[in-house]
Amino acid sequence: MSEPVVDIRGLHVRFGEVEAVAGIDVQAHAGQATALLGRNGAGKSTTMRVLAGLVPPTAGSVRVGGLDMRTHNLEIKQISGYCPDVGGLVPRATPWEHLQLSARLRRLDDWEDRARDLLERFELGDVAHRVTGGFSHGMGRRLSVVLAALHEPRLLLLDEPFDGVDPIGVEATMDVIADARARGACILVSTHLRELAIQACTDVTVLRGGSRVATVDSAEMAGEEGARAYRALLD
Amino acid sequence: MPTGLSSTSAPTSQAYASPGLVPAARRAVEDVGHLLRFRTATVRRRRALPTAFAAMGGITLAVCTLPALFPGAHEDGRARDVLLLMPTMFAAFFVLTVVSGVSSGGGRELLARDQGVTFPVSPTTDHLGALLLAPLNVAWLLQAWVILGSAAFALGPAHAFPAMVAIVLWLVACTAMAQVLAWTMEAIRRRSYGRLAVRTIVAACALAFGVVHVTGRLTDLLDNLPTVWLVARTTQGFGSAWLGGLAFEVVVIVVAVVLGAVPAHLAARRPPRDEARLESGHYTPRRMSRTVVGTIVSIDRASVWRSVPMRRGITVLGVGPGLVAILGSMTWASATILPGLVASGGALLFGVNAWCLDGRGLLWRESLPARPDQVFAARAIVLAEFVLVATMVTLALAAVRAGLPTPAELTAIAMLVAVVTVQVLAAAMRWSAQRPFPVDMRSARATPAPPGVMIGYSSRLALSTTFTGLFFSFLARADDWRLAILFAVPLLAWSTYRLHRARLVWLDPVQRARVVLAVAA
Numbered sequence: 092m093s094e095p096v097v098d099i100r101g102l103h104v105r106f107g108e109v110e111a112v113a114g115i116d117v118q119a120h121a122g123q124a125t126a127l128l129g130r131n132g133a134g135k136s137t138t139m140r141v142l143a144g145l146v147p148p149t150a151g152s153v154r155v156g157g158l159d160m161r162t163h164n165l166e167i168k169q170i171s172g173y174c175p176d177v178g179g180l181v182p183r184a185t186p187w188e189h190l191q192l193s194a195r196l197r198r199l200d201d202w203e204d205r206a207r208d209l210l211e212r213f214e215l216g217d218v219a220h221r222v223t224g225g226f227s228h229g230m231g232r233r234l235s236v237v238l239a240a241l242h243e244p245r246l247l248l249l250d251e252p253f254d255g256v257d258p259i260g261v262e263a264t265m266d267v268i269a270d271a272r273a274r275g276a277c278i279l280v281s282t283h284l285r286e287l288a289i290q291a292c293t294d295v296t297v298l299r300g301g302s303r304v305a306t307v308d309s310a311e312m313a314g315e316e317g318a319r320a321y322r323a324l325l326d
Numbered sequence: 327m328p329t330g331l332s333s334t335s336a337p338t339s340q341a342y343a344s345p346g347l348v349p350a351a352r353r354a355v356e357d358v359g360h361l362l363r364f365r366t367a368t369v370r371r372r373r374a375l376p377t378a379f380a381a382m383g384g385i386t387l388a389v390c391t392l393p394a395l396f397p398g399a400h401e402d403g404r405a406r407d408v409l410l411l412m413p414t415m416f417a418a419f420f421v422l423t424v425v426s427g428v429s430s431g432g433g434r435e436l437l438a439r440d441q442g443v444t445f446p447v448s449p450t451t452d453h454l455g456a457l458l459l460a461p462l463n464v465a466w467l468l469q470a471w472v473i474l475g476s477a478a479f480a481l482g483p484a485h486a487f488p489a490m491v492a493i494v495l496w497l498v499a500c501t502a503m504a505q506v507l508a509w510t511m512e513a514i515r516r517r518s519y520g521r522l523a524v525r526t527i528v529a530a531c532a533l534a535f536g537v538v539h540v541t542g543r544l545t546d547l548l549d550n551l552p553t554v555w556l557v558a559r560t561t562q563g564f565g566s567a568w569l570g571g572l573a574f575e576v577v578v579i580v581v582a583v584v585l586g587a588v589p590a591h592l593a594a595r596r597p598p599r600d601e602a603r604l605e606s607g608h609y610t611p612r613r614m615s616r617t618v619v620g621t622i623v624s625i626d627r628a629s630v631w632r633s634v635p636m637r638r639g640i641t642v643l644g645v646g647p648g649l650v651a652i653l654g655s656m657t658w659a660s661a662t663i664l665p666g667l668v669a670s671g672g673a674l675l676f677g678v679n680a681w682c683l684d685g686r687g688l689l690w691r692e693s694l695p696a697r698p699d700q701v702f703a704a705r706a707i708v709l710a711e712f713v714l715v716a717t718m719v720t721l722a723l724a725a726v727r728a729g730l731p732t733p734a735e736l737t738a739i740a741m742l743v744a745v746v747t748v749q750v751l752a753a754a755m756r757w758s759a760q761r762p763f764p765v766d767m768r769s770a771r772a773t774p775a776p777p778g779v780m781i782g783y784s785s786r787l788a789l790s791t792t793f794t795g796l797f798f799s800f801l802a803r804a805d806d807w808r809l810a811i812l813f814a815v816p817l818l819a820w821s822t823y824r825l826h827r828a829r830l831v832w833l834d835p836v837q838r839a840r841v842v843l844a845v846a847a
Contacts, residue, residue, distance in 0.1 A: 106843075143693040145842055147835040164835070168695035175693070178686025178846065182768065183604070183632040184625050187611045189690075195614055195621040196694045222632060223687075224768055225605030238690060 094157060095120050096246055096277035097142065101151035104137050111137040113301035114151070119294075121245075124268055124278040126288035126309065129298035130325055135281040136176045138298070139250045142279065143173035155246055169197060172244035174235040176251045176281070182224035186215055186234050189223070190241060197242045209237045213263045228255040233263070240267045247271045247278045253287045265291055285321055289313050297324045351587075354450035361436040361447070361455060369778065370761075378778060382467070389471045390490050393479035400482025409480035409561065415473050416553035420500045422469055423460065427508025429642045430635070431515075431770030432593060434459040434777060440766050453509065453590035457583065460501045462777040464784035470497050477561070485563045492560030492568065495575040502582035509589035516596035521603075532649075539653060600634045601768055618696060622704035629683040630676065630712055634770045639675040643668055644716040648723025658735035661724045662799040665717045665739070666746040666791025670784065672713035677754035678783045679774035679845075680705050682765040686846045692838070702755075702832045706825070710751055717743055734810065738802035741814035745798075745821065746791050752824035753787060759831040762844040 097119040104112040112134040119125045127135045140146040141153055144164045153160040155167045181189065187206075194202040210216045213233040223231060236252050252264050268291045271278050282288050288295060289309045296306045304324050312321055369375060398404050427433050433456030437447060460466060477493055478486045515524045538544050559571030609628075615621045630636050647664045650656075656664075676683060683705075684691050691701070721739065731739065763775050773780055794817070801810045831837050 140689075145689060145692045146839045165695050165697065168693060171693070173690065173693035175686070175689035175846075177689070179690040181625060181629060181683075181687035181691065182685045182766070183629045183683075184687075185609050185611070188609075188625050188628060191611070191614050192621055192625050193694060196618060196696050220608050220611060222605055222607070222609065225602075235690065 098154040103150040105149045115303050119277050121275045124292040125294045126292035127281040133298040134301040144168050171246040172239035173248045174239040179235040180223040183222050185220045187219045232256045233260045250281045354448050357451040358454045389475040393475045394483040394486050399479050405480045408476050412557045413551050413553040417551050419469050423500045423504035427504045428511045429638045432508050432512045435771050449590040449594035450587040453586050489561045499575050499578040506586045513589045513592040619700050626708040633767050643671045644719030648720040651724035652727045658728045658731045659802040663795040665743050666795040668717045668720045669713045669746045669750040670787035670791050672716045673750045673754040676774050677709045678757045680758040681845045688842050689846045692842050698833050702829050733807040735802045737807040738798045738810040741810045742798040745817045748821040752821045755828040762841045764847040
């Protein structure tokens, strides 16, 4: 198998006395969509934040596209797109201004047509020039996915992208994940919605108490049987 | 299984019935206590609270006693002049509290709107909380201390105590009356055409004041202020007149506190139009800057100028001291006190928690491939230009009366503006990294940090910039204009070094992550 796009080994993240991540190992490959499942506080969002370059690892190794997160933080940010779990939008800037900033910092040319297309697909075209402070939760989530996907990143990090999103938004997000897989990107989706995770992803990694407890094919987590297996992993 | 009541069932509980006025008021007062305890419990450095209160109490005690022991206290010369100014000081304090309350949309909140949305906090509780928090403001405290200290100096140790009691009651009365006006203006502002109405009222007040000043009737007005009556009764020592003054103040306090709940309820029933207008407005896309820092500055600038508290704050901050300079006929040498205070005020509008501009969007911002030094530079540039805009407005207004400056005055003012801007910038960026707070700056009532922390920040900024202003006031009177440049260079170098150290904190990935997670919490 080819070199993994995401290669996390022995990741520990501590905030003071709290150990948010306690030795996680995750590998994810190009063209693969991996769901991170687990209860609240399992370490999903912290792991995503480490991969997005926001939180430095306390211990362990994190490599993205063969680059070490400690030494190539900026290069990794160039090739990744991140949808944070909460908010993720500058309250007094418009969606278009968000897109402009992302495009400028990533040196994108001719990005406007793709940006407009994404906004339309996520039904945000009408509000492209309104500040995001007045957006509903679902609109904010949808825009965060648009921002993460704009530059067709090699690594797409979606943290709770379905949370509070209407069916059209869920469908558009599924399309973004499918498109990314088709062009060979690596996708990590953190969510607590098991059914949607199974639908969107090829693999499922279950986290508990800051550690990885299992990585299985998403089909194994489907249906009643899968739900029982998932609950057993959480307990 | 519990089920809902049918239309024919008698209600078994009165829990949801609307209480009467008196029980509702009692409940509102009790809720203030609950919220205060909640706020106190969430203070990060609770051990510092007794020290802070002891320090404020100590300063107040010193201000009330020490001036009475100064040479010339309670004598005919300077002390008498100070006594004659007391009615004006009383009135100025009232104006200050009104401006503060109106510009902050009804005053500070015991519980921020987004945090309090799930709790049944009544507008009466909100009104009482705003009253309690009003003194936790350095402008309020400084003015109060100036009045108390002046009274102690003017009246001497024998007569100061009864006057102090009356003055403290006057400060409370002013705050309560200002609160009534602030809620009333906010209720008007939230009606259809309310913004226009408020602007018309403010313009009419400014025009009336301007007419009085231009026609030379200002002194007559000040001599006939209603506060003259009050000062005359409260400074004569114990007696029936003093008691009458006190009774009047108590009545005003009680009436204003009760009355304030009415416009507070009226305002709470209507959505804030200023915020809604900014959030639902259409913003024409602008061309992107050619540079990375320029693009970041552009989005940061939008975050500042589309915020209601910052727009209102900068207007009051720029125009207010400028008008004081005009009315007080300030010379350039004495106007050197203004840039530091205005710059400090500008930083206190958002700069002391500069990263809160992005709110939870900081999580996404930090995932972008921008160098941390560029992000820091952009934020510092936006804060500096924000502070400079206010300073320039103030100085432009001050120039109306001060006229053309001499070379020494011009150099001193220019150097002073540069020094205090970098001084304030360094302090604000340092505090932003040291103590970040998750704050939603949408509301006109929002402040970038909790009230107690804001007091600490504002005191330190006011102290350092006032000293710098006084120093340059001396330099403005010097014969050689080059002196100001000579002294400005080391001060600029020191502040730049402190700014550089704040930048180093931001460049550290661990420290940066701490700030980002705290702001986005």
